[in-house]
Amino acid sequence: MTDAAEIVSSLWLAICLLTVLVRLYRGDRSIVLFAFLVFYVLFALPLPFDLAFGIPQYSQEPGLFYASQDPAVRVLYCAFVDIIPLIWLSFLKRQRGQTTETARALIAVRRLRPILFAVLLSPIFVVMFAPNPSLYLNYAVILTGQASNAASVFHSLVMGTSILATMAGAGIIAGARRVWTAFIFVLPFLGISAWLNGKRAVVAITVAMILAALWLTGRLPRRKLAIAFVVAISLISSFSYLYQSYTRQIGAGTVMSNDLYENVRIDYTRDSRVKMALYAELYPTVSPILEFRGQSALFDLTALIPRSLWPGKPYPYALYFTSSVLNSPPTDRGWVMTTSILDEAIANFSWFGLALGPILIGLLCRIGDSTNDLFVVLLTTMVVSLLLSVELVAFAPLFVLWLALVVGKKVRIS
Numbered sequence: 001m002t003d004a005a006e007i008v009s010s011l012w013l014a015i016c017l018l019t020v021l022v023r024l025y026r027g028d029r030s031i032v033l034f035a036f037l038v039f040y041v042l043f044a045l046p047l048p049f050d051l052a053f054g055i056p057q058y059s060q061e062p063g064l065f066y067a068s069q070d071p072a073v074r075v076l077y078c079a080f081v082d083i084i085p086l087i088w089l090s091f092l093k094r095q096r097g098q099t100t101e102t103a104r105a106l107i108a109v110r111r112l113r114p115i116l117f118a119v120l121l122s123p124i125f126v127v128m129f130a131p132n133p134s135l136y137l138n139y140a141v142i143l144t145g146q147a148s149n150a151a152s153v154f155h156s157l158v159m160g161t162s163i164l165a166t167m168a169g170a171g172i173i174a175g176a177r178r179v180w181t182a183f184i185f186v187l188p189f190l191g192i193s194a195w196l197n198g199k200r201a202v203v204a205i206t207v208a209m210i211l212a213a214l215w216l217t218g219r220l221p222r223r224k225l226a227i228a229f230v231v232a233i234s235l236i237s238s239f240s241y242l243y244q245s246y247t248r249q250i251g252a253g254t255v256m257s258n259d260l261y262e263n264v265r266i267d268y269t270r271d272s273r274v275k276m277a278l279y280a281e282l283y284p285t286v287s288p289i290l291e292f293r294g295q296s297a298l299f300d301l302t303a304l305i306p307r308s309l310w311p312g313k314p315y316p317y318a319l320y321f322t323s324s325v326l327n328s329p330p331t332d333r334g335w336v337m338t339t340s341i342l343d344e345a346i347a348n349f350s351w352f353g354l355a356l357g358p359i360l361i362g363l364l365c366r367i368g369d370s371t372n373d374l375f376v377v378l379l380t381t382m383v384v385s386l387l388l389s390v391e392l393v394a395f396a397p398l399f400v401l402w403l404a405l406v407v408g409k410k411v412r413i414s
Contacts, residue, residue, distance in 0.1 A: 002074045009078040013044040016085040030093035031365040038385045046271040056262040063325035064272045067279035084358045091362035093369040119168035122161045140198035162197040174213035200243040270340045277343035289324045289347045316393045341387040371409045
């Protein structure tokens with residue numbers, strides 16, 4: 001029954017993917033369509049992978065192993081991912097006045113050009129004040145645990161500004177009258193930002209944001225859309241492979257094929273996280289994730305309160321999730337597994353979270369679309385993509401910026 005459910009889900013989600021691509025080709029610029037593309041890679045594509053290559057063994061993550069092997073969890077997961085596209089249907093943008101909206105968006109971006117240039121250069125400026133700027137001469141060395149605690153803490157600021165620089169670069173390219181001239185000018189600075197950031201995700205975000213910016217402003221002809229997608233996927237995949245080989249010494253010639261497959265599934269998909277959350281709901285005494293409902297949501301709401309003033313303050317969700325995966329009490333190990341808003345919603349709000357997570361993504365997409373502001377739309381696209389792939393605390397400053405811009409936009413409109 002589990003194989004049958006996964007086959008049906010694979011076919012259904014492939015049909016949904018084809019529908020989304022057709023809508024994009026026809027000019028639909030709803031943010032939720034871009035969200036679905038991210039969703040498909042992280043949550044839908046693992047289903048045919050399971051059928052073709054088998055379920056990963058998760059040799060170092062016992063919680064993921066038991067959750068992914070459980071028949072009830074697998075069937076429930078299929079039902080969950082099948083209904084998400086239906087939920088998101090109601091959040092599609094109403095297409096009207098697209099040409100006028102695009103023209104206004106380009107004018108607005110051009111007015112912001114001086115600010116965008118400043119943001120583009122901000123990572124370089126910030127690194128000058130790092131505790132040890134020379135660390136950034138070597139790629140990703142600060143993420144390997146070789147840097148001091150002060151340098152590691154400061155690096156969060158570098159990562160934040162590099163993400164903002166990505167947004168700024170995409171905006172400059174989209175608003176330029178000569179796109180290729182702007183691209184050639186901006187590319188070195190985007191490369192520097194990616195180097196300083198040190199994570200492969202920033203490269204994927206950069207490519208995706210440039211692609212989204214060109215498409216949202218009508219600068220990418222429909223006949224070239226498919227080619228652009230293929231090029232984007234090839235660039236991201238190639239860099240990811242090189243990144244693994246360089247920073248982790250993981251590649252086709254360095255590890256067993258099973259280990260390589262397992263590593264790819266942990267790093268590039270999130271289905272195992274949702275299955276873990278579902279497993280915890282079905283067997284609450286065996287593998288609980290949180291100590292009480294809403295625990296990580298409480299952390300998000302009280303993140304600014306120092307732990308010195310509240311010793312019992314909850315930790316970020318990923319810490320609890322990682323500890324549950326390893327069958328241990330909540331412990332700060334200095335590292336966590338990447339999680340998603342979909343499994344976090346389930347862990348916090350039980351079965352109600354099955355609907356809450358997708359609805360929250362849909363609402364954010366609708367809010368972003370309603371502003372008709374190119375920069376806010378780009379930022380919304382990034383925010384929902386990150387929510388589907390990492391926990392909120394990993395990009396909290398970016399989310400606060402998005403919230404401030406949306407509120408400001410709504411206040412001006414009213």
